[in-house]
Structures are given as structure tokens and as C-alpha cells.
Amino acid sequence: PGIAPPAGPRARHGVLLRRGLADGEAAAERGDAQRRVLGLILADRAEAKLLETFLHAEYKVELLYFLRTVEKFEGYVAKCLSIQNAEAGDAAAPGLDDGAKYCRNPHALARGFEIYERYLSPTADYNVHASAKDCKLVLSLLETGAVPPGLFRGPREFVTSVLAEEMLGRFAAWVESDAARAEAGRRGE
Numbered sequence: 001p002g003i004a005p006p007a008g009p010r011a012r013h014g015v016l017l018r019r020g021l022a023d024g025e026a027a028a029e030r031g032d033a034q035r036r037v038l039g040l041i042l043a044d045r046a047e048a049k050l051l052e053t054f055l056h057a058e059y060k061v062e063l064l065y066f067l068r069t070v071e072k073f074e075g076y077v078a079k080c081l082s083i084q085n086a087e088a089g090d091a092a093a094p095g096l097d098d099g100a101k102y103c104r105n106p107h108a109l110a111r112g113f114e115i116y117e118r119y120l121s122p123t124a125d126y127n128v129h130a131s132a133k134d135c136k137l138v139l140s141l142l143e144t145g146a147v148p149p150g151l152f153r154g155p156r157e158f159v160t161s162v163l164a165e166e167m168l169g170r171f172a173a174w175v176e177s178d179a180a181r182a183e184a185g186r187r188g189e
Contacts, residue, residue, distance in 0.1 A: 050175065050180065051064065055167070062128055064163070066156075069118075073108075073111055084103065101148065109146075116139055130158045131155075131158065138154070
């Protein structure tokens with residue numbers, strides 16, 4: 001009472017626009033919340049195993065395997081960079097400041113190529129279907145012979161988005177199903 005609804009098409013458009021912005025903000029918050037929930041699931045061994053079982057049934061388990069592989073790879077690259085930078089600091093070699101941001105370990109480089117071939121190349125057996133642009137960027141960075149710490153950032157964000165926004169709701173429904181209960185019973189939970 002006392003507040004009149006907006007009159008005319010322009011006023012209605014303003015209300016719809018404000019509602020659209022609010023919906024967009026709500027969607028962004030919902031996406032962030034879904035990513036946090038996914039992080040909690042992945043951090044819990046039993047929940048992660050249940051998610052893996054669900055993703056197998058959905059023929060999407062490569063998404064989870066890609067995230068795990070990239071996490072291990074990034075830890076290895078961070079370790080190599082730490083050693084590389086410590087050695088460069090001991091040698092006090094000039095001009096290594098820019099190079100200190102890239103891992104030059106041949107094993108890290110080889111592992112980066114393996115990950116690319118398994119999950120990102122157009123002929124990959126376990127392709128996660130990241131954007132062609134992100135995949136080409138990863139390959140071009142690998143071909144330089146030096147690995148930046150966030151080499152797989154773009155594809156990782158894509159895979160995380162797919163898991164959080166597309167698969168999480170279906171996973172939540174599946175967890176309540178008889179199939180999930182049977183799986184939990186089989187594992188003794």
C-alpha cells in the first residue's frame with residue numbers, strides 16, 4: 001500500500017533489468033557456492049570416492065582424474081621452482097629473475113606434455129573438452145621448454161565449472177538413490 005507499481009514500458013524494462021542484474025549476481029554467488037561444495041567433496045576421501053563412482057556411471061570420470069592429475073603436477077612444479085630459485089639465488093646469476101617464474105625441469109616438462117596428450121589434445125583418449133583456445137595455449141607454453149606454475153589454469157577452471165555447475169546437482173540427486181546406497185553398502189559405509 002502506498003507504493004505504486006512502475007508505469008509504462010520503460011519503467012517495466014528498468015524493473016526487469018534490475019531483476020536480471022540481481023539474477024546474474026545470484027547466479028555468480030550460486031556458482032561460487034557450488035565450487036566451495038565441490039572443494040569440500042574433493043577434500044573428503046569418502047565423498048570423493050562416491051563422486052568418482054557417480055562420474056564413472058555418467059561417463060565423466062576423466063574430469064575428476066584431470067583435476068587430480070593437475071593438482072599433483074602443480075605441486076611438483078612448485079617444488080621444482082622452489083629448488084630452481086634456491087639454486088639460482090645461491091649462484092646469484094644475473095638475469096634469472098624472469099626465468100625464475102618458469103620451471104625448467106625436464107621431468108615437469110615431460111609430465112606437462114603427458115597431461116596435455118591424455119586430456120587436452122584433439123585426439124586425447126580422455127578429452128575433457130576444454131576450449132580449443134586454452135588447449136592451444138597450454139601446448140604453446142609447453143613448446144617453449146619452460147612450464148609456468150599455472151600452466152593448466154584455463155582447462156582446470158573449465159573442468160571445475162563443469163563439475164560444480166553441471167554435475168553437482170545430479171550428483172546430489174544420485175546420492176539419495178538406491179544405486180548410491182548400494183555402493184555405500186558395498187564399501188561398508
